[in-house]
Amino acid sequence: MSQIGNYSGKMSTSTTEKPSTTARTSAAWRPDIQGLRALAVTLVVIAHVGTPGAEGGFIGVDVFFVISGYLITQLLLREVDRSGTISIAQFYVRRARRILPAATVVTIAVIAYVLLTGSQARLDQTAVDASWTSVFLANWHLAFSGADYFSVDDPSMFQHYWSLAVEEQFYIVWPLLVLFVVPRYGKRGFAIVSAVVFALSLGYSIVSTAVIPEPTYFNTAARAFELAAGSLLACVMSAPLTSRWRHVAGIGGLGILVYATFAFTELTPFPGWHAIVPVVGTALLLAAGPSTLTGRIASWAPVRYIGDISFSLYLWHWPVALAVPLAFPQLRWSVTALLIVAISIALSALSYHFIEKTFQNWRLPGLRTLWFWPASVVLVIATVLGATMLGDVRAAAQQQAAEEYFDEHGYQQVEVDNIDDVQDTLNEAVEIAESGAPVPPDIDSDTIQDAKWSDLVGGECYAGADERDADVCAFGDTSAEETIAIIGDSHAAMWIPALDIIGKDHGFKVVPFIKLACAAYPVVQDSDGRDQSECDDFRDFTNEQVAELDPDVVILGARGMLHMRDDVDGKTIDEQWASAVTEEVTQMSTIAETVVALGDVPARPDAKPNDCVDAPDASQDECLVTGESVERDSNDITQASAEAAGGFFFDTTDFVCADAGCPLFAGDTAIYADDSHLNRIWVEQVAPALGRELQDVLQ
Incomplete structure (x- = not known):
């Protein structure tokens, strides 16, 4: 998720005119919003580590959307109020400083990780995903490739970038709308525009979710109402609620988000009308402000810190959540989850202090940082090309080594006319695998899965x-x-x-x-x-x-x-x-x-054939499992x-399977087609x- 950052409340409001009381109030720094970001990213993380009962934590993304719509509209309205216009170039400079450095570093790190540890097929797919990610079209790539957000079968390591893409697409359109509408029709006119976008997008989301739920999940048009809801709140909240209603809004909003977290599951049609629930909950918390019980909890320094690193935490947690179980498949779920959280927070803290803050404080002439956008794309594409070339060279060397091995040792003779023959063949195949024999040449994930x-x-x-x-x-x-x-x-x-x-x-x-x-x-x-x-x-x-x-x-x-x-x-x-x-x-x-x-x-969840046969320096012993x-x-x-x-x-x-184990190969034939189906x-x-x-x- 992209973040707007604390500058939204710290910008100078000095102009040739005296700023209004409303302007000063809206410009006040909202520490509770950092806490709300912390809540949002926490919900996403606990869902992605598989916390029992908290499947609905995916609504954290919806919380981010509403926050972004609220803050970006507030920021743009203040700029129009102050100067009568919007500097589109400066707006994108700020976006570049905030988003690109950390997002680009994580993208490159993931590509490097897959190059070092993943199969050639995984590397090729990661390269494609990274290319779409670099131009902020990951959501449409996932939608058109038939991805299912809730599927556990080989998800993309960049799947979570879909929400970043949705926000960036929103950022392209929204400043232009504000620039066109507000100087002519004022804040009230833009409130009407926000309401219209909300209604149209929500209607489309409800219909599309019912008809084609998987691609709709990633669809910008089906998500725009969540950002528009935040925008509408920014337009209509000209004065704070009374003390009593602030407390009601804070407790009610938090209760709604907690309810959705534990009530929603992967079976809940989403976004559609169900997405109204986290939207309303987030809007209530934003309206409540920092001077309530929930606001004070959200403003607590440790909570705020999680909010500060929430952008990096969102970027890092998903690839870590996929990598840790592969590296430590025998760990209990609780240990795995704690390890994922610990590694993610550590990487996020480093990313925040040494990447995010460094580039935010980098004092280059504003327009020059617009080069961040094409530079980040070029950097990612160059990494993709370099990684795939190295992968191809490695695969060719692996193929040659396998050919030389089988030229010298020959293939196992497979006799399977009766069950005793099958067992003898499988036991011999286990012995061959344990000797370190390479994967037979000309066998890769495609040839296995095609049969x-x-x-x-x-x-x-x-x-x-x-x-x-x-x-x-x-x-x-x-x-x-x-x-x-x-x-x-x-x-x-x-x-x-x-x-x-x-x-x-x-x-x-x-x-x-x-x-x-x-x-x-x-x-x-x-x-x-x-x-x-x-x-x-x-x-x-x-x-x-x-x-x-x-x-x-x-x-x-x-x-x-x-x-x-x-x-x-x-x-x-x-x-x-x-x-x-x-x-x-x-x-x-x-x-x-x-x-x-x-x-x-x-099944073979820890030794999937497609990962096994294409892995760097793949050998048959890595493909063995027990029964x-x-x-x-x-x-x-x-x-x-x-x-x-x-x-x-x-x-x-x-x-x-034989007594000695379950080999993946017998002779030059793969036994399995994937982690649970036979070839x-x-x-x-x-x-x-x-x-x-x-x-x-x-x-």
Whole structure:
């Protein structure tokens, strides 16, 4: 978030005319606003470190927006009142001094960090993100690239710069509006303009959030009403509230922000009308002023200091929040969170004292500092180009070293006709990995991720986001009478390529009923803000189709206990899962002679294939994981519940893990496509062994 800074209240008001009482009052320094900034950045940080119950801390950004609209309008109105005009050039000089030095340093530091520690794919994406960030268009880049602010899957290290971009775009337009309106129509006229912008933007935000929520989150037009609200307050607050109402406003405003922090979640449609809540809370705190209980707390020196460093803290905390868990994956959440906060505050303090204050006090002729803008862009782009060139050179050297290694040692011979062969292959693969063998050449994150089950199963044959049904398609021996229906999410679907081969070899038809992120079992799942009714409707569709299909076998699969909430209907997650498995197996047993519940494979959150294979000096031992994961826990519950309901359980772990561990490679084939899905090529290779094991279950 960009900050206006304390100069908004410390500017000289001397002019050829005597300043009015109102002007002097509005120009009084507001220490409580620094405290309000401290609250805003604290809310954002506690949300980003994953504080339980405080998911709504993202409203801290909305608090910043209202503060910025209030202060920038107050500043511009004073300048018009003092001189009759606005120096647009000086306005941008002040913005450059305040924003660019710290933002540019953090950008370059992040690029350097990714170059040293990240994969080539991560470096390439970071370079693209940094380029958009340098020209203050990060929000539109995120919106058009399909980013989801609340997604935990590989977020950009510059994702938080979206709000900085929104403010900079606001700063381009707002001074020009003030310059055009205020000299002609006065403060009252600009209040009307602010109210119109507020109404139009809010209306657009409500509609757009309901229709396309992910891109709307980053959309300047859907956020302008928050800045306009602060502007409107600056226009209408010609006199302070009475003492009684100041206290009411302060306590009420703080209460509203606390409520939103703990009541809002990633499932709350936002911004839309929900954003009115933090806007009102912030406006009340601004109106309350420093002479209230909340104002005195906000004006306390330690709180003010957090407000002073809040801009740097906002810039640093997000990349630190992404880096620390990668560096220390085994730490408990509480330790990780404290480490993130400590490192972020330390970096922010250094940034504030040695970068922000240095450039703010740098006495160059005003207009010359306008060169900060193009200079910062050039500096970032030069860093991007240099980093990507170094990354390419490093990748080429790594590729050559891998080729030389495998020319000398050859590839592991993969024999996977039965489960014993698979286990022998995996154990040998672990030994090869532990010896320090490099990642096979010509394998990178793109080649791994491109080999997915969806290459075989076309998009019309499964339900994606926002879809509640799909075409009924057939694989395997499509002319066979014997039929297997497979039901579930992508973790069930990833076995379809093997079932397709097995069906053709053994004479049965395979009919999938797949919806992404919806388990085969009737559980309540929260996934990226999706309406739960999507899963319910698809489950109804599946039940009707399966009853009509009348298959001989039903296979059920899902990623274990994913996106589930604790204490639904008074049950823990484990209890919900057990109940749902029992219910689904029981229901499908009335249709099919045999019902099989698939176990899930271990996830790899700390050794993601795309990061592993492209990492600097990547070797296979860094890609090893154990078989212990949440999926192991869910498998135990799935097995007990399925068998108790008269079904069968099929453990898939032995197809990816051996006693010694879970390798990423067998020969020159990647076993996983991402951190939890299997590579289609590996699934097809183990099809003969899978067929034999399934045959034992089905018989």
